[in-house]
Amino acid sequence: xxxxxEITFSINGRPRTLYIDxxxxxxxVLREDLGLTGAKQGCGVGECGACSVLVDEVLVDSCxxxxxxxxxxxxxxIEGEAKNxxxxxxxxxxxxxxxxxxxxxxxxxxxxxxxxxxxxxxxxVTEDDIRKSHAGNLCRCTGYQNILKAxxxxxxxxxx
Amino acid sequence: xxxxxxxxxxNSIDHAIALLIENPDARLIAGGTDVxxxxxxxxxxxxxxxxxxGLEELNFIRQDGKNNILIGSGVxxxxxxxxxxxxxxxxxxxxxxxxxxxxxxxxxATIGGNxxxxxxxxxxxxxxxxxxxxxxxxxxxxxxxxPISDFYLGPGKVDLKKGEILTTFKITPENYQGYFGYFYKYxxxxxxxxxxxxxxxxxxxxxxxLTDYRIAYGVAGPVPLRCPKTExxxxxxxxSKSLLDEISQTIETDVSPRTSWRATKDFRMNIIKExxxxxxxxxxxxxxxxx
Numbered sequence: 001x002x003x004x005x006e007i008t009f010s011i012n013g014r015p016r017t018l019y020i021d022x023x024x025x026x027x028x029v030l031r032e033d034l035g036l037t038g039a040k041q042g043c044g045v046g047e048c049g050a051c052s053v054l055v056d057e058v059l060v061d062s063c064x065x066x067x068x069x070x071x072x073x074x075x076x077x078i079e080g081e082a083k084n085x086x087x088x089x090x091x092x093x094x095x096x097x098x099x100x101x102x103x104x105x106x107x108x109x110x111x112x113x114x115x116x117x118x119x120x121x122x123x124x125v126t127e128d129d130i131r132k133s134h135a136g137n138l139c140r141c142t143g144y145q146n147i148l149k150a151x152x153x154x155x156x157x158x159x160x
Numbered sequence: 161x162x163x164x165x166x167x168x169x170x171n172s173i174d175h176a177i178a179l180l181i182e183n184p185d186a187r188l189i190a191g192g193t194d195v196x197x198x199x200x201x202x203x204x205x206x207x208x209x210x211x212x213x214g215l216e217e218l219n220f221i222r223q224d225g226k227n228n229i230l231i232g233s234g235v236x237x238x239x240x241x242x243x244x245x246x247x248x249x250x251x252x253x254x255x256x257x258x259x260x261x262x263x264x265x266x267x268x269a270t271i272g273g274n275x276x277x278x279x280x281x282x283x284x285x286x287x288x289x290x291x292x293x294x295x296x297x298x299x300x301x302x303x304x305x306x307p308i309s310d311f312y313l314g315p316g317k318v319d320l321k322k323g324e325i326l327t328t329f330k331i332t333p334e335n336y337q338g339y340f341g342y343f344y345k346y347x348x349x350x351x352x353x354x355x356x357x358x359x360x361x362x363x364x365x366x367x368x369x370l371t372d373y374r375i376a377y378g379v380a381g382p383v384p385l386r387c388p389k390t391e392x393x394x395x396x397x398x399x400s401k402s403l404l405d406e407i408s409q410t411i412e413t414d415v416s417p418r419t420s421w422r423a424t425k426d427f428r429m430n431i432i433k434e435x436x437x438x439x440x441x442x443x444x445x446x447x448x449x450x451x
Contacts, residue, residue, distance in 0.1 A: 003164070021161065022167050023162050023167075025162070028161060046197070046264065049262065052264060058238075058267050058268075059263055059264050059267055060264055060268050061264045061265070064192055064196045065192065065268070068167065068211075069213055069214065112264075115263075116263075134262075135263065135350075135351030135352055136261065136262020136351075
């Protein structure tokens with residue numbers, strides 16, 4: 001029995017049909033089949049969030065997400081966040097606040113913040129909400145304070 | 161790459177049951193947050209999967225005509241947290257599933273998987289024990305209703321036979337109407353951690369008398385458990401600070417924690433006693449009682 005399956009999905013707004021090995025995770029298809037190496041493999045067990053992407057606007061760890069599950073779904077990765085050469089609001093906030101050290105965790109963090117910011121446009125957000133909503137992402141350079149500031153800035157862009 | 165030999169997508173509950181019978185070595189996969197980790201680890205028995213991920217038939221939270229709350233086994237934790245029905249009637253379950261993993265895990269892990277895994281640390285289990293949840297299990301042409309306390313048979317073992325699938329958690333109105341509950345998770349970290357001890361209390365009071373009292377634990381024994389001796393000894397007693405102390409004394413006779421690399425038996429016992437007081441106090445406060 002062949003392990004290859006045809007799947008159709010949209011990646012950062014572009015429709016794609018691929019023959020993929022059903023044994024692969026979504027992360028492996030993104031990195032190996034599509035050359036989108038923004039999402040990283042950190043722990044490989046859903047602890048660190050370096051592989052975070054949005055599937056139908058829901059934040060998931062792509063390392064523990066079977067690639068075949070992506071069939072008929074819209075996938076968003078860090079590569080699609082900047083539009084026409086302009087960084088997204090979240091990306092710009094990370095740059096402005098110096099929320100990046102080695103950068104390995106950054107694509108995952110930015111997708112987590114993007115998901116959080118898009119889901120809480122009206123609500124009042126506390127620091128605790130920010131910490132809780134980013135609990136699935138680890139930064140081993142310990143740059144959390146600046147990440148916290150960047151998230152705040154992503155939600156309230158006018159606040160200095 | 162996962163060491164998968166077979167992956168078959170089920171498009172309905174009946175289809176999944178048929179596939180499980182056709183493929184006796186196959187396991188179900190829903191959210192994948194446990195199965196894919198085990199597969200990646202090279203644990204045997206997971207190389208053939210019947211896939212019920214995202215199956216709409218298992219994805220519902222509703223109240224039926226008899227006011228039973230029905231939760232589909234395929235509901236992910238984030239949807240439980242955001243459900244108006246759960247928030248209004250059993251906020252304790254929201255507290256419990258809120259404590260699981262991080263957002264990415266809660267977005268994909270299901271309440272069915274959490275319990276079918278059969279582990280004592282399943283964070284949703286102790287609340288479901290305190291709510292006397294009944295599990296609906298479907299097989300080929302069969303439907304069984306199993307109280308959650310009978311579902312857990314031993315570490316990693318649950319009452320599911322070949323070709324059966326857990327479809328629904330049912331909480332009847334006499335088990336949630338008028339009750340106030342609280343879930344307390346003790347872990348080393350506030351997120352992304354497995355419970356050292358989880359404690360759920362659900363109670364009813366009338367004129368400062370405890371008219372019903374239920375206390376359930378995770379990680380206080382080989383499977384999640386209720387504490388019948390303690391429950392029996394405090395029902396119909398007056399709410400007071402000394403009653404809390406009494407609970408924390410009796411509770412020792414109901415539990416059997418063990419030493420693991422996460423915590424020693426003695427430490428767990430200490431946490432069990434302390435949480436019995438704290439969770440009971442919080443639940444009493446929700447019920448409007450002063451302690």
